[in-house]
Amino acid sequence: MALGKNYDGQDCSLASALEVIGERWTLLVVRDAMYGVRRFGDFQAHLDIPKAVLSQRLSALVAAGVLERRRYQDAPPRDEYVLTPVGRGLWIPVLSLGAWGERHLAANGPRRLYHHVSCGTRLDDVSFCAACGRGVPIEEIEVRPGPGLRDDTRQDQVSLALRKPHRLLTPLLTK
Amino acid sequence: MALGKNYDGQDCSLASALEVIGERWTLLVVRDAMYGVRRFGDFQAHLDIPKAVLSQRLSALVAAGVLERRRYQDAPPRDEYVLTPVGRGLWIPVLSLGAWGERHLAANGPRRLYHHVSCGTRLDDVSFCAACGRGVPIEEIEVRPGPGLRDDTRQDQVSLALRKPHRLLTPLLTK
DNA sequence: TACCACGGTTCGGTGAATGAACTAACATGG
DNA sequence: CCATGTTAGTTCATTCACCGAACCGTGGTA
Numbered sequence: 001m002a003l004g005k006n007y008d009g010q011d012c013s014l015a016s017a018l019e020v021i022g023e024r025w026t027l028l029v030v031r032d033a034m035y036g037v038r039r040f041g042d043f044q045a046h047l048d049i050p051k052a053v054l055s056q057r058l059s060a061l062v063a064a065g066v067l068e069r070r071r072y073q074d075a076p077p078r079d080e081y082v083l084t085p086v087g088r089g090l091w092i093p094v095l096s097l098g099a100w101g102e103r104h105l106a107a108n109g110p111r112r113l114y115h116h117v118s119c120g121t122r123l124d125d126v127s128f129c130a131a132c133g134r135g136v137p138i139e140e141i142e143v144r145p146g147p148g149l150r151d152d153t154r155q156d157q158v159s160l161a162l163r164k165p166h167r168l169l170t171p172l173l174t175k
Numbered sequence: 176m177a178l179g180k181n182y183d184g185q186d187c188s189l190a191s192a193l194e195v196i197g198e199r200w201t202l203l204v205v206r207d208a209m210y211g212v213r214r215f216g217d218f219q220a221h222l223d224i225p226k227a228v229l230s231q232r233l234s235a236l237v238a239a240g241v242l243e244r245r246r247y248q249d250a251p252p253r254d255e256y257v258l259t260p261v262g263r264g265l266w267i268p269v270l271s272l273g274a275w276g277e278r279h280l281a282a283n284g285p286r287r288l289y290h291h292v293s294c295g296t297r298l299d300d301v302s303f304c305a306a307c308g309r310g311v312p313i314e315e316i317e318v319r320p321g322p323g324l325r326d327d328t329r330q331d332q333v334s335l336a337l338r339k340p341h342r343l344l345t346p347l348l349t350k
Numbered sequence: 351t352a353c354c355a356c357g358g359t360t361c362g363g364t365g366a367a368t369g370a371a372c373t374a375a376c377a378t379g380g
Numbered sequence: 381c382c383a384t385g386t387t388a389g390t391t392c393a394t395t396c397a398c399c400g401a402a403c404c405g406t407g408g409t410a
């Protein structure tokens with residue numbers, strides 16, 4: 001919890017949002033889900049997060065309605081975590097925050113570029129497609145590696161898969 | 176620090192951004208600065224944050240180049256904290272995250288509305304003015320109380336001042 | 351039957367957040 | 381000249397969250 005329980009007084013929607021996604025690791029979990037990560041082990045490998053913390057975060061996000069836990073095989077029983085429409089609504093905050101980090105904190109230019117799949121145009125910081133003249137929802141976007149992306153770190157399967165052009169939300173194949 | 180020091184491996188601009196603004200309270204401090212809060216005591220009264228934490232957060236934001244510490248009187252020596260251009264660049268993330276919280280977590284409709292000062296038009300979730308056909312920077316925006324704003328909580332001077340229409344970034348008068 | 355993969359939970363140690371008390375510099379009122 | 385108040389912190393003991401390592405349970409696979 002980002003602000004303790006006794007929080008009613010703040011009367012601020014940003015604070016309410018931070019109650020849900022303001023904890024350490026939480027927004028990175030959401031971003032990974034946007035990239036197509038769905039399985040416990042993949043989140044863990046990519047984020048290098050303690051399992052206990054990941055477990056708590058996934059449960060909290062499910063409870064908040066950001067993720068949905070879904071059985072995808074029965075023997076052995078395995079669940080995957082996928083973004084709900086509420087969770088997909090975090091696309092603009094995630095994108096714009098990443099763009100801010102890129103602009104002010106990155107050295108070698110953007111690490112990832114986002115393109116509108118239907119026309120190929122690169123999107124701006126708020127997911128606007130200049131060619132189509134409209135904001136593009138997360139379902140219509142492809143990530144591509146940018147000039148700032150390094151390939152000498154993070155050799156796990158998830159990171160490798162994410163270095164190829166990839167449509168957002170489509171499940172990652174790590175096998 | 177949101178992710179520990181040994182963080183180089185993440186190779187992700189969102190994670191870099193969270194290193195700066197991902198800690199508990201930090202983004203709320205930035206938002207208050209956008210509303211025109213500048214003085215230590217005003218941040219503290221409005222956020223109800225332990226002084227030690229506020230002190231640490233302000234120093235960290237100054238070190239990160241998000242805030243600037245500026246002497247505004249000499250006897251007694253008093254400093255104020257104001258957003259730098261880098262800090263003002265966080266406007267869209269702050270706005271869109273608040274809008275997400277409003278839409279998915281608020282009960283009585285929006286608590287605050289943002290209007291373009293030059294034409295009076297209400298802005299959307301990414302600070303776009305439909306009348307002018309362009310994104311509006313934080314310098315040209317006025318906050319107004321919305322239907323979801325409650326006036327029965329938070330009776331401190333800062334909260335009271337923020338319940339009136341107010342141009343963003345202009346210093347708050349709590350006296 | 352032994353071993354392995356996956357998805358967790360449990361546990362002890364460490365560091366950060368918390369609230370209360372204290373400090374320091376200066377102003378103001380009597 | 382002294383007492384009190386204001387502002388902006390710091391210090392400190394307690395509580396809480398994060399961390400990494402070890403362990404557990406279910407169900408394949410050799």
